[in-house]
Amino acid sequence: xxxxxxxxxxxSGPEELAIVPTGRHGLAPDVVASHQxxxxxxxxxxxxxxxxYRSTSVDHIVKAxxxxxxxxxxxxxxxEECLLAAFDEIVETATQELEAAAAGEPEWxxxxxxxxxRLLELIVAEPLQARVALVEIQAAGxxxxxxxxxxxxxxxxxxxxGRALNPExxxxxxxxxxxxxxGIIWVIHQRLVKGELKETDPLLKETLQxxxxxxxxxxxxxxxxxxxxxxxxxxx
Amino acid sequence: xxxxxxRDRLLxxxxxxxxxxxxxxxxxxxxxxxxxxxxxxxxxHFATKQDCAVxxxxxxxxxxxxKVRAAYEAQPCWPDSLxxxxxxxxxxxxxxxxxxxxxxxxxxxxxxLASAIRDRFFRENSAMIDAGRAxxxxxxxxxxxxxxxxxxxxxxxxxxxxxxxxxxxPHSFVPEMMYLAVRPYLGEQVARRELTMPRxxx
Numbered sequence: 386x387x388x389x390x391x392x393x394x395x396x397s398g399p400e401e402l403a404i405v406p407t408g409r410h411g412l413a414p415d416v417v418a419s420h421q422x423x424x425x426x427x428x429x430x431x432x433x434x435x436x437x438y439r440s441t442s443v444d445h446i447v448k449a450x451x452x453x454x455x456x457x458x459x460x461x462x463x464x465e466e467c468l469l470a471a472f473d474e475i476v477e478t479a480t481q482e483l484e485a486a487a488a489g490e491p492e493w494x495x496x497x498x499x500x501x502x503r504l505l506e507l508i509v510a511e512p513l514q515a516r517v518a519l520v521e522i523q524a525a526g527x528x529x530x531x532x533x534x535x536x537x538x539x540x541x542x543x544x545x546x547g548r549a550l551n552p553e554x555x556x557x558x559x560x561x562x563x564x565x566x567x568g569i570i571w572v573i574h575q576r577l578v579k580g581e582l583k584e585t586d587p588l589l590k591e592t593l594q595x596x597x598x599x600x601x602x603x604x605x606x607x608x609x610x611x612x613x614x615x616x617x618x619x620x621x
Numbered sequence: 622x623x624x625x626x627x628r629d630r631l632l633x634x635x636x637x638x639x640x641x642x643x644x645x646x647x648x649x650x651x652x653x654x655x656x657x658x659x660x661x662x663x664x665x666h667f668a669t670k671q672d673c674a675v676x677x678x679x680x681x682x683x684x685x686x687x688k689v690r691a692a693y694e695a696q697p698c699w700p701d702s703l704x705x706x707x708x709x710x711x712x713x714x715x716x717x718x719x720x721x722x723x724x725x726x727x728x729x730x731x732x733x734l735a736s737a738i739r740d741r742f743f744r745e746n747s748a749m750i751d752a753g754r755a756x757x758x759x760x761x762x763x764x765x766x767x768x769x770x771x772x773x774x775x776x777x778x779x780x781x782x783x784x785x786x787x788x789x790x791p792h793s794f795v796p797e798m799m800y801l802a803v804r805p806y807l808g809e810q811v812a813r814r815e816l817t818m819p820r821x822x823x
């Protein structure tokens with residue numbers, strides 16, 4: 386492990402222990418519970434990303450989070466529920482980040498470019514969260530898989546808005562957006578699993594073109610994707 | 622009984638039990654019993670349930686790939702070759718629904734090696750899709766990861782079909798699969814024809 390661990394970043398390091406004292410103290414029970422929940426989620430993300438979901442136990446999680454078993458089972462039914470809570474939190478934060486990035490752009494292609502760029506930046510900046518939300522969640526059983534599919538589908542309406550730019554949009558397949566998103570996420574997933582996702586821009590150009598081309602045509606999608614990456618390179 | 626048959630029976634037993642109750646709920650003793658064998662027979666072939674799952678995936682993946690490739694190679698032109706492969710893929714799923722479900726879902730829950738094998742077999746199909754480059758009017762403008770993204774898109778379409786309806790007709794996916802695979806190479810108009818094209822008769 387290099388530098389500060391994810392647990393420490395999330396404020397679950399030893400110094401944080403002093404904030405919520407054990408034993409008798411004057412803190413309201415819900416404050417303690419919400420603090421313990423955050424520590425458990427942070428520990429789950431770190432452990433599941435590093436060890437894999439299957440090799441992580443509730444025992445590992447409570448020890449890393451320095452939270453008791455009783456507190457764990459007060460908050461979660463089991464390990465899977467805890468992972469799902471961590472997943473939901475990662476997806477919620479990422480969704481807000483993507484929406485904020487897109488909101489700064491006036492046109493649909495620019496919105497897609499900004500959101501996709503932000504997604505790739507988040508994945509590079511938070512590899513443990515990315516591993517949990519894109520890889521390990523799929524290993525956690527049927528319910529988790531459905532939750533993962535639904536999270537991907539949240540981006541369908543934003544992509545579908547591109548149909549307004551295509552005069553023949555009515556003839557596009559109904560499930561096109563699901564398919565295109567599934568394809569882009571798969572490409573990112575494969576890079577992540579192979580440890581090849583270290584920088585955003587090469588993959589941004591590829592995936593952005595794949596996202597835009599059903600609506601703008603291949604040539605225009607390629608032009609915009611290349612322009613987006615050039616603009617980012619100038620800004621650096 | 623030959624070692625080969627014993628092994629195959631254990632692989633089939635795992636796949637069948639996983640289809641009934643999910644991979645996680647299946648125990649080694651049950652796999653042996655379902656195959657009409659003793660637990661010692663299981664241990665003679667596999668160290669763990671995960672090993673057995675990996676062997677099952679290798680076997681079904683190779684069988685699937687052989688049939689799909691044979692159909693692909695029997696047609697001289699793309700996308701006819703790809704369409705033939707897509708129908709061979711659907712035929713295989715229709716003949717092996719439990720294996721298909723195992724390869725699509727249970728493989729994800731059988732450990733890292735099993736997931737990696739699942740991914741590898743999905744990737745094996747990329748070359749048949751990317752052959753579209755040779756007939757594309759402007760191959761240089763097509764992103765390098767196009768075929769990979771088509772594989773991911775198709776996998777997603779099938780996973781949704783399976784998780785929504787439970788028992789979908791795999792042939793019903795072919796027109797959409799072909800649309801998704803042809804569009805990046807030959808454009809929207811040619812791809813759209815795939816949506817209404819009937820199954821080839823030969």
